[in-house]
Amino acid sequence: MSAAETPWLRLSPRNLLIDPVKVLGQFAFPAVVTLVGISQGDGGMPWWALPFVVAGAVVVGVLPWLTTFYRTTDTQFQIRTGLLNKKMKTAPLDRVRSVDLEASLLQRLVGLSKVQIGTGVDDDRITLNSVSRADADSLRAFLLARRAAAVAASATPATSGMEMRPPPVGEPAVGQAADRTVEAPRVLAQIDWSWLRFAPFSLARLVVLAAAVGALSQFGDELPVADVAESAWSWVRQFALAVVIAGLIIGGLTSWVMIAVSGYVVQWWDMRLTREAGSLHLTAGLFTTRSISVEEQRVRGVEMKEPVLLRLVGGAELSTLATGVGSGGVTAVLPPCPQAVARSVGADVLGSSTAMSLQLTRHGPAARRRSWTKNLLSTGIVLAGTLLLMIWVDLPWWMPALVAVLGFCLSAVVAEVSYRHLGHGTTDEHLVMGSGEVARVRTVLEHDGIIGWVLHQSWFQRRLQLATLVATTAAGAERVVARDIPLSAAIRLADRCTPGVLSHWLA
Amino acid sequence: MIEAPDAALLRDPLHQVSPRAVTYWRVSALIGAVVEWAITIAVYAFALPAIFDGERPRWALPVLVFLLVAPLAHVLFMPQLRFRIHRWEVTPTAIHTRAGWLNINSRVAPLSRVQTVDSTQGALMRLFRLSSLTVTTASAAGPLTIDCLDRDDARQLVAELTEITSASEGDAT
Structure with a gap:
């Protein structure tokens, strides 16, 4: 089967149902405005223009379907787009590293799905807008299986012949690869609705609430009730200030819980994390369903994060650190969930349980001292400034004193806590680092994913024999940092993780 | 490595950079210093009197001295230090x-x-x-x-x- 013979495929014809609607949706607002404009005055668009607007939208909406073609050849995935400026993108099949499906509500109604193919070149992914659900699934299965076969073939050249070419479709793939493709998907994690209790403790959606309040307060000034409100306010102040404040707090908390819970449900509905054909798959979403697949070889580690509120109730979040998947390489694979679940799923993803439960080595008294000095000093400077201001505006003496005491207590707590979060350790396969100021973060990185070391010593660190050790990597945030680690511990850790790299310089 | 747990240290890398780097660093530091001096003196001589009605506040002189001496120290000491570290x-x-x-x-x-x-x-x-x-x-x-x-x-x-x-x-x- 040569490349020339493989027929080009079109996107699903069901596209014709939704693309014009989408375009119309974008047109709708200006169109309505102009139409209303006509009925009120004599400028603007005459009524008979309406059919033209609709026709235009339909044409624009139909274009992508008419001009997009794709196909998979023996070695490549190809996509051709454009009406006047033709563009062709190709991805070698053995470079395909992730295949993600996403379906908006509109697309789900007609059974379509968007396919995004990642090839390891960051941020440049091949996107197939809306193919049918079945086609998308089979395309994904095909691409990932192909990739697995290609890897297996290149790993065992003796069984697959001289070339690294993957075996063509239809023919049974060689040995190991065939086993891997027929292996049934294994579920690593599934949504448990009792986890919903963690939703209000995850502040990620607080931004939404803040935005809503901001928008409302903008309207507040222009409402005609302002005068009424003012007289009501003076009445309230006389009688029921406490009640009003309590009401506001309860109202705020209730709306926060509602927003957090509904956001959680929308994002994580029907969440499933599975392992199949050497890839991890994550599917979730109530309205827009996302389905993310990352080849497991590309997953270099995991990060478990316990933000302070979530930690109070025993919750945690888990992300994977992967290379070549775009968007920072950090993918959240679990919603806020019990810490034990995050730990065990993390162990499942890593394929070893020790790294997730390893007792980390603390960084010692010098690191603790540095954490305290740094926090107290910076709080001191900020406090001095605010205190001067407070004295200047002539507040009662106990106010600055109270602020100072509270400020120092808080910074002492942060200093101690952020020291306790520091830690390092290594297993046979993984480097483990603990970090985080108020949130506790545990980052686990495969030894094999480490592509270099940076040992940074500031002037203050040098006097304390401390260093900041950075393991550089292509996965996730591209760096894993151990702050204020004793110098010799840093060197021994690095040497144990990447044997041989440092040995030439070890005294 | 095993004999004493705290003895792990990295030996210095073998090679130093070119000795001409010292002069290069000094010259580029000097260029930076000259620019900084020019700005400092201009602010002290013209901007400050303009802002404070012909008078300079008391803290202006110590700040001026510091801003003149610090780049000088940088020019004098940084290149050698840097050559030793690099x-x-x-x-x-x-x-x-x-x-x-x-x-x-x-x-x-x-x-x-x-x-x-x-x-x-x-x-x-x-x-x-x-x-x-x-x-x-x-x-x-x-x-x-x-x-x-x-x-x-x-x-x-x-x-x-x-x-x-x-x-x-x-x-x-």
Whole structure:
């Protein structure tokens, strides 16, 4: 089967149902405005223009379907787009590293799905807008299986012949690869609705609430009730200030819980994390369903994060650190969930349980001292400034004193806590680092994913024999940092993780 | 390594950068200092009296002295310190660089993970026949730079490194 013979495929014809609607949706607002404009005055668009607007939208909406073609050849995935400026993108099949499906509500109604193919070149992914659900699934299965076969073939050249070419479709793939493709998907994690209790403790959606309040307060000034409100306010102040404040707090908390819970449900509905054909798959979403697949070889580690509120109730979040998947390489694979679940799923993803439960080595008294000095000093400077201001505006003496005491207590707590979060350790396969100021973060990185070391010593660190050790990597945030680690511990850790790299310089 | 748990230390990399780097660093620090002096003096002489109605506040003089002396100290002491700290070494398997003067930055990367080897030369560096060499890996956090090598040494090192790295396989991630 040569490349020339493989027929080009079109996107699903069901596209014709939704693309014009989408375009119309974008047109709708200006169109309505102009139409209303006509009925009120004599400028603007005459009524008979309406059919033209609709026709235009339909044409624009139909274009992508008419001009997009794709196909998979023996070695490549190809996509051709454009009406006047033709563009062709190709991805070698053995470079395909992730295949993600996403379906908006509109697309789900007609059974379509968007396919995004990642090839390891960051941020440049091949996107197939809306193919049918079945086609998308089979395309994904095909691409990932192909990739697995290609890897297996290149790993065992003796069984697959001289070339690294993957075996063509239809023919049974060689040995190991065939086993891997027929292996049934294994579920690593599934949504448990009792986890919903963690939703209000995850502040990620607080931004939404803040935005809503901001928008409302903008309207507040222009409402005609302002005068009424003012007289009501003076009445309230006389009688029921406490009640009003309590009401506001309860109202705020209730709306926060509602927003957090509904956001959680929308994002994580029907969440499933599975392992199949050497890839991890994550599917979730109530309205827009996302389905993310990352080849497991590309997953270099995991990060478990316990933000302070979530930690109070025993919750945690888990992300994977992967290379070549775009968007920072950090993918959240679990919603806020019990810490034990995050730990065990993390162990499942890593394929070893020790790294997730390893007792980390603390960084010692010098690191603790540095954490305290740094926090107290910076709080001191900020406090001095605010205190001067407070004295200047002539507040009662106990106010600055109270602020100072509270400020120092808080910074002492942060200093101690952020020291306790520091830690390092290594297993046979993984480097483990603990970090985080108020949130506790545990980052686990495969030894094999480490592509270099940076040992940074500031002037203050040098006097304390401390260093900041950075393991550089292509996965996730591209760096894993151990702050204020004793110098010799840093060197021994690095040497144990990447044997041989440092040995030439070890005294 | 095992005999005493606290004895693990990295030996200094073997090579120093070109001795001409000291003069280069001094000249570029001096250029920076001259610019800073000019701005400081201009502010002290013209801007301050204009803001404070012909008088200079009491703190102006100490600040002026500090702003004049600090760059001088930088010009006088930084180059030697930096020359003592900056070192590099390449073995058949790894590259180790050290840089900085107050803060010290040591970087080690296995050559099998190296992606590109670049050399750059600023206008002033060309005057001193110096050249900087940057080795990048697949991580944005980990480029290794050797500042101010002798130009010919740099050229030779680039050739050497490209030869070693092109021999290694895989996509180095």
